[in-house]
Amino acid sequence: MTERSESGLPARAAALDLLTQALSRRAGMEEALSASALRDLPPRDRAFARALVMASLRHLGPIDRAIDERLNRQPPEAVKNILRLGTAQAFLLDQPPFAAVSTSVDLAAQGRATRPFKGLVNAVLRGLLREPPKLDEPQALAPDWLFARWRAAFGETEALATCAQIAHEPATDLSLRDPADAEALAEALDAEVLPGGSLRTARRGEVTAWPGYGEGRWWVxxxxxxxxxxxxxxxxxxxxxxxxxxxxxxxxxxxxxxxxxxxxxxxxxxxxxxxxxxxxxxxxxxxxxxxxxxxxxxxxxxxxxxxxxxxxxxxxxxxxxxxxxxxxxxxxxxxxxxxxxxxxxxxxxxxxxxxxxxxxxxxxxxxxxxxxxxxxxxxxxxxxxxxxxxxxxxxxxxxxxxxxxxxxxxxxxxxxxxxxxxxxxxxx
Missing domain, CATH: 3.40.50.150 (Vaccinia Virus protein VP39)
Known part of the structure; x- marks a missing residue:
């Protein structure tokens, strides 16, 4: 679960922009992060929008399956993305479920192309609240074609164990300029020393503010x-x-x-x-x-x-x-x-x-x-x-x-x- 946020529609609109770009650009999430409306948000809203998008992407397979079971036909992609974000808010973030529904409906109301689908957004998300979906089945976390490839290459057990990692937010690993710094930096960064000498820390936030960054003692x-x-x-x-x-x-x-x-x-x-x-x-x-x-x-x-x-x-x-x-x-x-x-x-x-x-x-x-x-x-x-x-x-x-x-x-x-x-x- 992610820290609760009181962020409003601007954060959710930025999340919609970011999710749309991440799924439509082969350059991927990094380019989307720099090109989206995320840049213009206060830090708290920016963190919430990014967390919402990452939760949606990490569970996109089961989220889509849950949504599709309640659709007679596919809506425009912008509407589908609003439904994805609403589902993630309701079940993956520490958000009041009915607030997730209402803010998603409000988000749909903001766009000319999505406004006619406000009722659909409301109905689908309220239906999911009545019958909560399973969003943690490992095989559903990867596209079918990729899971099939991994199963053929590594076997069923290894493929499922690989898929299970998709849902988890990773820690941050660091390489050190001087291996002799490992113990001191591990203490300063609340990190563990991994085999080979990398450090792993569960710290969050802007890495440029972490101990040792300005002195160039490590890199991500x-x-x-x-x-x-x-x-x-x-x-x-x-x-x-x-x-x-x-x-x-x-x-x-x-x-x-x-x-x-x-x-x-x-x-x-x-x-x-x-x-x-x-x-x-x-x-x-x-x-x-x-x-x-x-x-x-x-x-x-x-x-x-x-x-x-x-x-x-x-x-x-x-x-x-x-x-x-x-x-x-x-x-x-x-x-x-x-x-x-x-x-x-x-x-x-x-x-x-x-x-x-x-x-x-x-x-x-x-x-x-x-x-x-x-x-x-x-x-x-x-x-x-x-x-x-x-x-x-x-x-x-x-x-x-x-x-x-x-x-x-x-x-x-x-x-x-x-x-x-x-x-x-x-x-x-």
Whole structure:
């Protein structure tokens, strides 16, 4: 349950705008947060609107099922979104149920396209209050096509355990500039030290106000994402290349380990954020705005990290919208891009060097299948198996081949889903 709010219609209108954008834009929740009316609200209303949208997205499957059972035909999408928000208010937030109904009706009354559906909104939500829906069945929390894929890939038990994580609001994981700071920062941030050295805190609110942020002692990075850079095992003075680097958590890890880092990303805007974090942490790296497949640079590196663009289905704990904006066709089209990027990464790995490939995807075509295909077409690379728990990876994530398949329930309290493989290039 989320803290009760007395927020009124402006907060709910902003929530409607945010939910509409999150579900209609492939760029996702982050872009919607910066582009929506949320910006203009007081902090308390902004927090309520965001919490309302996140609760709606985390339970969108069972919410839609409950609503659809009371509809003869689908209303306009704006009306459906008002119903979604009203259901979330009534059953997932600490809101008086009938206030959730009345504010939803008032919200419908504000729009020309939604005004004719005020009666429908009232009837559906009051019907749900009389017969409360079940919103916590794991299988219903994911789209049918994704659950079917996960069941085929990992089995029924693992798929259900993965789906169960969708409903939970995640804690915040931090990576540290100096591992020696772990105990002191854990105390200051009310955090626990995770295997591998990440911190996990249940703190809420603006991270820029947290202890150690201004001094650049840490940055936000999911514990699963931090594993990939640790598997490169870079040493001070070694050269390292981070391809598709933004927003830059792995670049910061490599730089903090003492490597001479080049960070490449096609988005100059996202590289700006990386540069700001480098400045804040006092770390250094060369940044290059370029497409990694066509980057015209002859250098080879001791260590290469490729966190490839992917369907991002493993990030649903923080970005539940990805479950509902992803399409089956995305997986195949992104897999083709990943193959080209892997070949580019291979060319930039010096003989005897190391290459780590990772994706924040739960889809085998983007992970296991990519690793096998890469080894088949690139005979001078071999798989360098990870060891149990290496880099802070959950023990359950180690596969028989020596790759890592991190599922969201593999870490107590949840974690992002990742696939990670490490390769070594033969010496000349």
């Amino acid at each position: 990075q999911d514990a699963s994402a931090a594993v990939a850079a640790r598997l490169l095992d870079v040493r001070p003075g070694q050269s390292a290349l981070d391809l598709c680097a933004a927003p830059g958590g792995k670049t910061l890890q490599l730089a903090a380990a003492g490597a001479r880092v080049v960070a490449v990303d096609r988005s100059a805007a996202r590289l700006k954020r990386l540069s700001e974090n480098l400045a804040r942490t006092g770390l250094s790296a060369e940044t290059v705005a370029a497409d990694a497949t066509g980057w015209d640079d002859p250098r080879q590196f001791d260590a290469v990290l490729l966190d490839a663009p992917c369907s991002a289905t493993g990030t649903f704990r923080r970005h539940p919208d990805v479950l509902w904006t992803a399409r089956p066709s995305d997986v195949a089209s992104l897999a083709a891009v990943q193959s080209r990027l892997l070949d580019s990464a291979a060319r930039r790995t010096r003989p005897g060097g190391r290459l780590v490939y990772c994706v924040c995807s739960l889809e085998p075509e983007e992970g296991e299948a990519q690793a096998r295909a890469f080894l088949a077409r690139t005979p001078d690379f071999t798989l360098a198996p990870a060891s149990m728990g290496e880099g802070g990876a959950p023990p359950a994530s180690l596969t028989a081949e020596g790759t890592l398949r991190i599922l969201p329930h593999h870490r107590e309290g949840g974690t992002d889903g990742f696939f990670i493989a490490r390769f070594t290039r033969a010496a000349a």
